[in-house]
Amino acid sequence: MPRGCPFAVPESYAKLRTEQPVCRVRLPSGRPAWLVTSHELLRQLFTEPHLSANRVHPGFPALLSGQQALNQKGFLPWMDPPEHTMYRRMVINEFTVRRVQRLRPHIQDIVDTHVDRLLEGPRPTDLVQALSLPVPSLVICDLLGVPYADRDVFQSRAKIMVDRAASGPERMASLVELRAYLADLVERKQTAPDDDLLSRLAVKYREAGVEDTEHLSGMALLILVAGHETTANMISLSTAYLLEHPDRLAELRTDPGLIPGAVEELLRFFSISDHSTNRVALADIEIDGVTIREGEGVLLSNAAANRDEKVFEDPERFDPHRDARPHLAFGYGIHQCLGQNLARLELEIVFTTLFGRMPTLRLAVPLDDVPFKNDAIMYGIHELPVTW
Numbered sequence: 001m002p003r004g005c006p007f008a009v010p011e012s013y014a015k016l017r018t019e020q021p022v023c024r025v026r027l028p029s030g031r032p033a034w035l036v037t038s039h040e041l042l043r044q045l046f047t048e049p050h051l052s053a054n055r056v057h058p059g060f061p062a063l064l065s066g067q068q069a070l071n072q073k074g075f076l077p078w079m080d081p082p083e084h085t086m087y088r089r090m091v092i093n094e095f096t097v098r099r100v101q102r103l104r105p106h107i108q109d110i111v112d113t114h115v116d117r118l119l120e121g122p123r124p125t126d127l128v129q130a131l132s133l134p135v136p137s138l139v140i141c142d143l144l145g146v147p148y149a150d151r152d153v154f155q156s157r158a159k160i161m162v163d164r165a166a167s168g169p170e171r172m173a174s175l176v177e178l179r180a181y182l183a184d185l186v187e188r189k190q191t192a193p194d195d196d197l198l199s200r201l202a203v204k205y206r207e208a209g210v211e212d213t214e215h216l217s218g219m220a221l222l223i224l225v226a227g228h229e230t231t232a233n234m235i236s237l238s239t240a241y242l243l244e245h246p247d248r249l250a251e252l253r254t255d256p257g258l259i260p261g262a263v264e265e266l267l268r269f270f271s272i273s274d275h276s277t278n279r280v281a282l283a284d285i286e287i288d289g290v291t292i293r294e295g296e297g298v299l300l301s302n303a304a305a306n307r308d309e310k311v312f313e314d315p316e317r318f319d320p321h322r323d324a325r326p327h328l329a330f331g332y333g334i335h336q337c338l339g340q341n342l343a344r345l346e347l348e349i350v351f352t353t354l355f356g357r358m359p360t361l362r363l364a365v366p367l368d369d370v371p372f373k374n375d376a377i378m379y380g381i382h383e384l385p386v387t388w
């Protein structure tokens with residue numbers, strides 16, 4: 001569904017939401033599925049026990065080919081209860097607001113270093129490579145306990161995985177290498193635990209009697225993938241939007257206290273993970289006068305729900321003063337984003353530092369020349385040339 005404006009959601013969502021909030025659609029594979037676009041119905045379906053997140057189920061509405069052939073061992077968002085409940089419980093403590101706040105000085109250091117390099121480096125430069133991608137990648141290194149000496153190995157593979165110039169086989173190879181690297185790291189943590197997430201999880205797996213290197217390295221890989229490109233896309237999109245709307249940016253610069261609220265509103269406004277909240281029905285489900293049959297795929301559009309006028313007044317307007325919290329940009333229910341507190345903190349620190357330290361930052365090309373990710377599962381920006 002095309003977007004009329006890069007900062008808006010597809011126009012057809014508004015019409016569907018009012019006329020047919022549970023609507024039949026065709027997937028790229030040609031198979032039919034259901035698309036749900038209202039906030040109320042999304043919340044209902046996110047907590048529906050007969051909807052499964054299992055990507056390996058033959059009825060799962062896969063948007064990427066080859067997804068089902070991946071080694072999915074340890075992938076939390078692909079699990080259903082009771083397996084999901086057990087593994088999520090083991091990791092959730094690592095992502096509470098309090099726990100995540102402890103990372104603030106590290107994150108600030110990482111962001112400061114990258115802004116220093118930006119200021120010293122050539123102009124124009126691509127903000128995606130200079131800031132948006134390396135910051136979340138390094139934060140996850142810290143979180144998982146990737147040793148400094150290994151960071152190049154880790155980051156170079158992680159970079160290929162999200163590089164649009166990389167071919168399918170190159171990306172698959174880097175995924176396999178990253179998984180092998182993480183399995184090796186997990187083994188090191190299992191024998192000599194340190195003060196990091198992977199070590200603590202290794203101990204918890206052992207205590208629960210489910211010690212399994214491959215499973216734990218899958219969990220680590222998923223944390224990396226889920227927390228990397230998502231945050232990077234939010235940094236790039238939000239920066240492009242604010243640079244193009246100087247009055248709104250000026251307001252945030254004058255009163256940085258508005259930034260946490262603005263982050264929430266930016267999450268609502270862009271809803272970049274619109275296509276990752278898909279499910280398959282394990283039984284017939286009646287909703288809004290429609291029967292979703294067992295085995296049928298369901299796409300829960302959080303981008304459409306986040307522009308629902310029944311919940312957000314004047315939803316097309318960006319308003320950092322509104323309470324955007326009921327947004328579903330992080331999903332809802334049992335799979336609600338594990339890293340949401342971390343993402344919020346990273347975004348707050350990046351925007352405060354970037355806009356505070358670079359008052360003359362601006363786009364180096366017209367907005368029309370910025371390559372938005374219209375073709376990707378995750379919305380964002382491939383390259384963002386900026387100058388100052």
Ligand code: HEM
Nearest residue numbers: 076077226227230231273277329330331335337338339343
């Ligand atoms: C702005 C950035 C982010 C956005 C928009 C985002 C969005 C989402 C969404 C929509 C889901 C729900 C998927 C579903 O229902 O199927 C999710 C789940 C998840 N996210 Fe995030 N995410 C972000 C950042 C992060 C970060 C920083 C991490 C970790 C470091 C992370 C880790 C996860 C994990 C592990 C899950 C699966 C949870 C489960 O299945 O129980 N995310 N995310």
